[in-house]
Amino acid sequence: MKKILLRSLTSFFAVTMLFVACTKEDKDVTLESKLATSETTKIFNTSATVIGFVVSTGSGISEKGVCYSTSPEPTIAGDKVIFTADSVITATFEVTLTGLDFATKYYARAYAITVGGVLYGEELSFTTLPNVPTVTTAVFTAMSGTTAQGGGEVSDDGRGAITQRGVCYSVLPNPTLEHCKDSITSDGKAVGTFTSSISKLKQKTKYYVKAFATNSGGTGYGTEVSFTTPASIVKLYAAGAFQGWDPAAAKDSLMNTETDPIVRGFIYFPAAGEFKFVAQKSWTGTAYGLGSAAGILSTAADAGNLSVPSAGYYQFAIDMINMTYTAIKTDWGIIGSGTAGGWDSDQNMTYSAFFRSWFATIPLTAGEIKFRANDGWDINFGGPDGKLTAGGDNIAVSTAGTYSVMMNLSSPNNYKYSVTQWGIIGSATAGGWDSDQNMTPNANNTWTITANLTVGEFKFRANDGWDINLGGTPSNISWGGDNIVVSTAGTYTITLDLVNGTYTIL
Structure with missing residues (x-):
């Protein structure tokens, strides 16, 4: 029907x-x-x-x-x-x-x-289509003048498979995939956190970034963050009362690296005093003085002087983007299984203003060592082959003996160390230029030898090789310096003082 x-x-x-x-x-x-x-x-x-x-x-x-x-x-x-x-x-x-x-x-x-x-x-x-993914944007940090790093998190896929995630960035606010086709990273296809690295950026430029994730329902974005790239490599010098306020004579400098935008370095102050950082060895360019409070920098013409409260060896870290800095006074020591104190206590080092280096003449056993500041691990250095990096690997000591251990942090991005035993070599010695006459170490970072010398010449050298050697006059000794002249034959006691950069022939 x-x-x-x-x-x-x-x-x-x-x-x-x-x-x-x-x-x-x-x-x-x-x-x-x-x-x-x-x-x-x-x-x-x-x-x-x-x-x-x-x-x-x-x-x-x-x-x-x-x-x-x-x-x-x-x-x-x-x-x-x-x-x-x-x-x-x-x-x-x-x-x-x-x-x-x-x-x-x-x-x-x-x-x-x-x-x-x-x-x-x-x-x-x-x-029906899925919801767009839920995304957050992580903080981005300029790693150099041309690189930055950050990322994001996809916390919800909206019930749709993630087909792309990453960040989009631009010199203009509110970046999107539509407007940033050549400024997009690809960082996986899953829910969870991710890291994004951006390269080929312009120096001294502000960038805007959003994390994103895409599924069949569309693209979800995180909130916008921004960062500013510094100049690619920045080198600053310190000029102040400790060196006569003469930028042209500045020896101490700080630098950043391509992977670390923070400008870092060490400066020795023989006494409390004032100073400024300068971008060149003159007062005609940019100078950095005291800003609105301690730890703040200013490039204003009337900016006050920076200062340190006491003599010492200071580590500086300068954020050129936020115009802030920190200064930490450091005293250095050696620690490790190769030292008398093992990994429990430091063997103190002595600073040489002459060589702008730290020294310790100590007995070492076969084992490992590291350099660290202030009896703690916040600031430490290690690494192989005489080159130091922050937090680097332990340094191997293969043969027991008494050594002069030197650490040189005076050249930023080129920190060095040496583990040495000293001798003399030359036409004035019994071995001529063919073999070293070994010297005896002393606890005060001196090495001595009593030897018969003939008229001729000699030099100090370390570890029976020419990589590290000293020469010159008693008041002007230097690395790789001139041969030392012996004008009268005789028996002499020769003392090399590594901390003060002098020697005596008596």
Whole structure:
């Protein structure tokens, strides 16, 4: 009976996502009753649009629309959207389903209510898009004048697979993928934290950054952060009361590196006093003095002088972007399994203002050593082959003996050390220029030898080689200096003082 009633409606009903021309209903046209539902369009994360097509005669249609559900075979007893938009009776109609759940499969059927009952179109299904991912942006730090590092975190994928994540950056605020096609990093395809490295930046430039993640629902962005790149390599000199306020004569300097934007270095002050940092060895360029408070720098012409409260060897770290600095007074020692105190206590070193280096003449056993400041590990150096890096590897001592250990931190980015035993060599010695006459170490960083010398020349050299040697006059000794002349043959006691940079021949 129901089928007979439905056929008597003589209506045709179709739903399609494709473009369909609108036609007015014509009560004079009678078609065999048919109903079909094929596609949806404009699918988003919480909505989808359905286009319907109805031709009817006879008793007509009192209501038309789309019913939908997360279960198959939806009916008008459940969720539905009634088409009421137009005032002119048309064959084509369009409804939008809203309030849908994201990333969820739905079933939908067009329907029409007539006096004879409810007609349903064929069932179709669609899946709403996922929400865009939830992303946060990590702090970015300029690592040099051309590089920076930071990252982000994808905390929620929005129920959609992550297809890309990274950061986009620009010299303009509010960077997006659309506007930063050549300034995007690719850092994986997963939920979780990630690290991003940016390169080929411009020096002294402010950049804006957003972390992002993309799924099929779109792209989510983290909040915007910014950073400013410094000059690629910065070198500063210290000029002050301790050296006569003469930038041209400045020996102590600080530098950053390509991977560390902080300008670092060590300066020895023989007494408490004032100073400034200068970007060149003159007062005609930029000078850095005291800012609004301790630890703040200023380049103003009337900026006050910086100062240290007491004599000592200070480590400086300068943030050129934020114009801040720290100064830590350091006393150095040697620690390790190769020392008498093992890893429990330091063997103190003595600073040589002449050589701008630290010395300790101590017995060592086969083992390992490191240099550290202030009996702690906050500041320490190590490394192989005479080269030091902050926090570097332990230094191996292969042969037991008494050595003069030297650490030189006077040249930023080129810190060095040596472990030496000293002797004399030359035409005035018994071994000539072929073999060293070994000297005896003393606890006060001196080495002595009593030897017969002939008229001739000699030099001090370390470890039976020429990599480290000293020469020159008693008041002007230097690394690699001139041969020392012996004008009268005799038995002499020769003393080399490494801390004071002198020697005696008595």
